[in-house]
Amino acid sequence: xTTAQTNPILFELSRNAFGQLELRTADGHVHVGVLPVRAFxxxxxxxxxSLVQVDxxxxxxxxxxxxxxxxxxxxxxxxxxxxxxxPEIQRIARVSSFSTPCTWHVSTDRGDTQFVLxxxxxxxxxxxxxxxxxxxxxxxxxxxxxxRLDKEGRRILDRFM
Numbered sequence: 001x002t003t004a005q006t007n008p009i010l011f012e013l014s015r016n017a018f019g020q021l022e023l024r025t026a027d028g029h030v031h032v033g034v035l036p037v038r039a040f041x042x043x044x045x046x047x048x049x050s051l052v053q054v055d056x057x058x059x060x061x062x063x064x065x066x067x068x069x070x071x072x073x074x075x076x077x078x079x080x081x082x083x084x085x086x087p088e089i090q091r092i093a094r095v096s097s098f099s100t101p102c103t104w105h106v107s108t109d110r111g112d113t114q115f116v117l118x119x120x121x122x123x124x125x126x127x128x129x130x131x132x133x134x135x136x137x138x139x140x141x142x143x144x145x146x147x148r149l150d151k152e153g154r155r156i157l158d159r160f161m
Contacts, residue, residue, distance in 0.1 A: 092153035
C-alpha cells in the first residue's frame with residue numbers, strides 16, 4: 001500500500017481510449033481500469049480514498065484528495081460521481097401519511113422527487129446529525145445535517161424517528 005499524501009508524485013492517472021482509468025506507478029507499472037473507493041463517503045468524502053483494481057485489490061491509498069495534483073483530483077472526482085448516486089435531501093415538502101408505508105415529497109440537490117418509505121427503520125443515523133433514508137427501491141437519500149432542514153421538515157422527520 002502506498003500513501004499518496006506523503007509523496008503525490010507516486011502515480012499518474014489518465015483515461016484510456018475506452019474511458020477507463022489507468023494508473024501508472026512510479027516504477028512504470030500500469031494498472032488498467034482502477035476504481036476509486038471512498039473509505040468514509042459521508043463523514044469525510046475527500047479523505048481516505050483507495051484506488052483498487054477490478055478484482056478489489058488496492059493499488060494506491062490516498063489520504064486526502066487535496067494532496068493530489070489538480071488533474072488526478074479531477075479524474076477521481078469524475079469517476080466517483082459517475083458511480084455514486086446518493087441525492088442529498090435539502091427539504092422535506094410533505095409526506096402522504098405519518099404511518100408507513102408513505103410517500104415522501106422532497107427537494108434534493110438533484111431536483112424534486114418523491115419516494116416511498118416502507119418503515120421508520122429505513123431511516124438510519126450515520127454520524128453527527130446525518131441520516132440515510134432508504135426508499136422502497138433501495139435508493140439511499142442523504143440528509144447531511146438534519147438541523148439544517150426547515151422547521152416543517154424537522155417536524156416531519158421527528159414523527160418517524
